[in-house]
Amino acid sequence: MKFMEKREVRSSWSLNSVRFMQLVLAVTMFLSMSYMWQLVMSPTTTTEEIEATDAKDAAAKLFQVAEAGLIVHRDRSRAHTKYVVHGFEAAHKFVREYNVEIQGPLFLLFLSDTDTNGSYWFSPCQLAKDAVNIGFDRAPRGSRLVEIQVGPENYWNDLMNPFRQNQLFYIDYIPSLIRYDGGGNSSAMLAGPNCLNQDLLDVAFRVNKPAAGVPRNNRILHFTTAKEVMDFVALYDYSYPLFLFFVSGVHAFNNRLWCPFCDKAEVPVMHYFNYTAPENAVLLRIIVAREPHQWFEEDNEFIGPEFSDKVVVFDGVPYLGFVSKSETTKKIKVTEFVAGMDQHALLAAFFRQQVSIVPAAA
Numbered sequence: 001m002k003f004m005e006k007r008e009v010r011s012s013w014s015l016n017s018v019r020f021m022q023l024v025l026a027v028t029m030f031l032s033m034s035y036m037w038q039l040v041m042s043p044t045t046t047t048e049e050i051e052a053t054d055a056k057d058a059a060a061k062l063f064q065v066a067e068a069g070l071i072v073h074r075d076r077s078r079a080h081t082k083y084v085v086h087g088f089e090a091a092h093k094f095v096r097e098y099n100v101e102i103q104g105p106l107f108l109l110f111l112s113d114t115d116t117n118g119s120y121w122f123s124p125c126q127l128a129k130d131a132v133n134i135g136f137d138r139a140p141r142g143s144r145l146v147e148i149q150v151g152p153e154n155y156w157n158d159l160m161n162p163f164r165q166n167q168l169f170y171i172d173y174i175p176s177l178i179r180y181d182g183g184g185n186s187s188a189m190l191a192g193p194n195c196l197n198q199d200l201l202d203v204a205f206r207v208n209k210p211a212a213g214v215p216r217n218n219r220i221l222h223f224t225t226a227k228e229v230m231d232f233v234a235l236y237d238y239s240y241p242l243f244l245f246f247v248s249g250v251h252a253f254n255n256r257l258w259c260p261f262c263d264k265a266e267v268p269v270m271h272y273f274n275y276t277a278p279e280n281a282v283l284l285r286i287i288v289a290r291e292p293h294q295w296f297e298e299d300n301e302f303i304g305p306e307f308s309d310k311v312v313v314f315d316g317v318p319y320l321g322f323v324s325k326s327e328t329t330k331k332i333k334v335t336e337f338v339a340g341m342d343q344h345a346l347l348a349a350f351f352r353q354q355v356s357i358v359p360a361a362a
Contacts, residue, residue: 108178249289
């Protein structure tokens with residue numbers, strides 16, 4: 001009896017071990033098929049890596065990424081990451097939660113929405129995206145580029161839409177590229193055709209070795225009062241080229257120029273002065289009003305009679321001028337750059353001017 005009992009026990013154990021091996025084999029095959037399915041179905045671009053202090057933190061961050069619905073592309077050779085974000089809420093959340101000091105440089109590219117075929121409803125956005133992607137390849141390691149799609153055409157054309165009104169973005173043009181500096185601040189606005197210029201993109205992306213090479217040793221002086229400008233001009237001896245660039249002050253909430261036209265003129269003007277004006281040239285960058293209301297006040301010193309007589313008459317910013325001198329009156333004469341600041345060839349030619357004396361009128 002005891003022998004039979006032992007045989008029955010052995011027989012039972014033998015059956016269980018076979019069953020166990022079958023289960024192991026089934027699980028192994030399932031995992032293998034699952035892995036191969038994921039390999040086939042996964043896109044060629046990799047997804048964003050999540051850094052976390054513990055499992056709970058990792059789960060929370062994974063949920064945030066999934067909830068945001070970000071499209072992510074990573075270039076591991078350059079340690080670059082690109083995102084696509086749809087709409088104001090997702091864009092605002094992404095940028096507000098971004099830490100430049102920890103996560104690296106961040107650049108924001110504002111484009112129109114795309115249709116089901118992937119075409120932008122505002123066609124220049126595709127040209128800008130292609131050019132910006134080329135320029136971004138030269139950005140410092142660890143940089144991140146976010147394409148923010150601003151919505152359908154009727155939404156964007158509403159002047160009260162949050163992309164135009166919210167202090168974090170405060171943009172008026174698409175396509176536009178800005179550098180996010182952290183703390184709600186941004187800089188290096190490129191808009192419209194400026195987004196297509198690789199030299200200007202090198203400025204925005206802070207490329208270590210820009211294609212334009214080394215800038216010239218000309219000088220930029222910063223003034224904030226009319227008296228400073230009048231005193232400087234009174235002592236000007238015409239021995240070097242002198243340019244005047246009048247712009248607005250900056251917003252306290254984002255550190256960008258409060259005049260939107262100045263905001264998009266700043267980068268091209270500064271770049272082409274630095275790279276095309278003569279070595280001994282000087283540019284006076286003059287802030288006409290720290291806050292918008294100061295510019296429109298009747299007693300603004302830059303539009304008063306004294307400044308108009310001693311320097312130049314102008315009624316809007318940005319204003320870029322070249323200083324020369326009348327041969328007869330010996331008074332200062334300022335010639336305005338009247339083309340658009342996105343006319344880069346004309347802007348470069350304007351800055352190549354040398355000092356000259358204006359001949360007397362016939």
